Amino acid sequence: MEMLNTEMLRMMRDPLGAPLHPTLIQVLLVATFVLHIFFVTLALGAASFALWAFLRGNEWQRRLARVAARLAPNAVGLGVVTGIAPLLFVQTIYDPLWYAANTLTGFWSTLFIFVVMGGYSMAYLFYLKGSPQGRLLWASGLSIALILLAGWIMHVLANTQLYPEYWREWYAPNLEPDTRGVVFHAYNLPRVAFLLLVSSVLSLGVTLMLFAWYFRQRDDADYEYLTQVGNLGKRLALVSAPLLWITGIAWSFTQGIQFGLHIVMALAFTFIALLIREGFRHLDPLTGGVRALGFWLLSLLGIGVIRETIRATSVARYGYRVADYPFVWDWASVLVFALTTVVGVAVIAYLVLVLYDSGKGEVRPWAEKLGRVSIGMLGAWLALFILLGVRLYL
Ligand code: HEM
Numbered sequence: 579m580e581m582l583n584t585e586m587l588r589m590m591r592d593p594l595g596a597p598l599h600p601t602l603i604q605v606l607l608v609a610t611f612v613l614h615i616f617f618v619t620l621a622l623g624a625a626s627f628a629l630w631a632f633l634r635g636n637e638w639q640r641r642l643a644r645v646a647a648r649l650a651p652n653a654v655g656l657g658v659v660t661g662i663a664p665l666l667f668v669q670t671i672y673d674p675l676w677y678a679a680n681t682l683t684g685f686w687s688t689l690f691i692f693v694v695m696g697g698y699s700m701a702y703l704f705y706l707k708g709s710p711q712g713r714l715l716w717a718s719g720l721s722i723a724l725i726l727l728a729g730w731i732m733h734v735l736a737n738t739q740l741y742p743e744y745w746r747e748w749y750a751p752n753l754e755p756d757t758r759g760v761v762f763h764a765y766n767l768p769r770v771a772f773l774l775l776v777s778s779v780l781s782l783g784v785t786l787m788l789f790a791w792y793f794r795q796r797d798d799a800d801y802e803y804l805t806q807v808g809n810l811g812k813r814l815a816l817v818s819a820p821l822l823w824i825t826g827i828a829w830s831f832t833q834g835i836q837f838g839l840h841i842v843m844a845l846a847f848t849f850i851a852l853l854i855r856e857g858f859r860h861l862d863p864l865t866g867g868v869r870a871l872g873f874w875l876l877s878l879l880g881i882g883v884i885r886e887t888i889r890a891t892s893v894a895r896y897g898y899r900v901a902d903y904p905f906v907w908d909w910a911s912v913l914v915f916a917l918t919t920v921v922g923v924a925v926i927a928y929l930v931l932v933l934y935d936s937g938k939g940e941v942r943p944w945a946e947k948l949g950r951v952s953i954g955m956l957g958a959w960l961a962l963f964i965l966l967g968v969r970l971y972l
Contacts, residue, residue: 583742584896590674595904597911600671604900607671608882610663616781616878617660619774621653622725623782625701629718632708638806645789646782647718651702654725658694671900675739675893682738682748684759686731693731697724729774730765736885737764740833740892768828773881776825779818780854784867784874786811791867795938801864808863815858815870823851837891846884850877914966921959924952 596603624646631643668676680687700721708714738748741764748763749755790808793799826847834843857873858866890900928949935941 580896584898587674587742587893587896587898590678591903592670592673595906596670597908598905598915599907600900600903600905603667603671604886607664607667608879608886610660610667611882611885612875612878613660614657614664615773615777615882616875617653618657618725618729619778620781620785621650621657621697621701622722622729622774623778623780624653624785625650625704625718625722625725626778627782628704628708629715629722632712632715632718638803641803642786642807642810647701647705647708649785650721651698651705654694654698654701658698671903672739672889672893674898675742675889676735678742678745679735679738682745682759682763683731683734683761684757686759686762687735688759690728690731693724693728697721697728700724726774730762730770733770733774734762734765737766737769737833740764740889742893742896766829766833768825768832772822772825772829776818776821777878779814780822780874783811783814783818784870786814787861787863787870788867790864792934792937794864797939805864808867811870812858812861812863812866815854815874819851819855819858822854823847826851833888837888839888839891842887843884846880850880853877917959917962921952921955924948925956928952 628643628647628650631639631646635643698721700717704714704718704721708718738745744763748761786807788811790804790811794801794804827844830840830843830847834840854873854877858870861870893899928945931945931948932941935945
């Protein structure tokens with residue numbers, strides 16, 4: 579049976595091979611996943627806070643809830659954009675796993691995009707028309723439920739990949755094919771609590787601290803309000819540290835132990851929980867936002883590496899190693915990829931700079947120049963893109 583699984587995984591790989599060195603793709607997969615998980619958990623945290631504060635909050639909390647309601651759809655949008663990157667990478671080096679998981683859970687993976695669209699639309703509707711008097715609170719509740727469902731589907735897809743030994747049984751229980759794809763075959767509750775629920779409190783906490791850090795620089799800064807916001811952010815992060823530890827330990831001794839990774843995982847999660855507790859304890863709620871973000875992104879990187887180690891260890895049982903994935907340097911696609919990254923980063927840097935500066939009052943003069951250059955590059959990139967398409971078509 580083990581031989582069969584080994585053969586199955588090997589045969590299901592793309593015969594054309596990967597277009598870059600597979601280890602490089604694996605690094606990019608983990609790096610982009612960090613951004614993805616940050617934004618989706620922020621969306622969940624912001625939407626939940628907005629609903630809670632509209633229902634139960636006091637005056638300053640409701641004021642903040644308006645901002646959170648506005649942040650939620652934006653964070654979903656960023657979560658979607660930053661989800662596409664790991665999606666492309668995972669399909670390239672783990673295609674046997676990804677497609678098997680998507681097929682086995684076909685009903686939900688097809689529904690997924692509509693779930694995300696619904697979650698976004700409801701969050702947007704609530705931001706646009708919701709009110710503390712109770713108008714459209716249902717839309718907020720629905721958006722939270724849909725974001726949670728999207729996270730759950732992602733979680734099941736990620737977990738189904740870890741157990742190739744069960745795929746045939748899941749596909750055809752008692753040799754009777756089940757093509758509905760409605761069953762959630764593999765999940766781990768501590769993992770989803772860790773990655774989705776506890777992380778959403780931390781992502782929200784960090785963002786509140788960033789909010790206080792950013793707006794304190796304005797001339798008309800309301801220090802009392804900002805201190806309250808920063809303090810709340812810090813408190814949320816500090817409360818999350820032990821929860822992160824508990825769910826992390828539970829994840830280690832349920833899923834981790836199956837792959838012999840429990841000790842490493844337990845140590846890593848203990849370190850991360852301590853880093854957050856000790857790191858945040860000394861942060862000033864008004865000025866510590868950037869360092870808070872640094873601590874959290876660093877922790878998420880560690881968490882991303884652990885996630886990847888679980889997958890790599892699972893498939894190594896069947897001789898599947900990312901480093902051995904066949905590849906040919908496809909220089910044309912590497913070039914397009916690199917150009918797109920340069921142009922994309924320049925445009926985004928310009929937008930972020932203008933947004934950042936205008937919130938503080940004055941846009942720095944060289945931002946305009948960057949804007950002109952980046953828009954010019956975007957034009958050139960589009961022209962190249964169309965020309966390439968026409969050339970390939972003819
Ligand atoms: C609001 C919607 C979403 C939520 C709440 C969400 C949440 C999550 C969570 C919790 C995980 C980690 C699962 C685990 O390891 O147990 C994950 C992984 C992932 N998500 Fe999302 N996600 C959302 C939308 C998207 C979208 C729209 C895309 C793609 C366009 C996407 C692509 C991915 C990918 C590629 C992974 C990694 C899969 C892997 O490494 O095997 N996500 N997401």
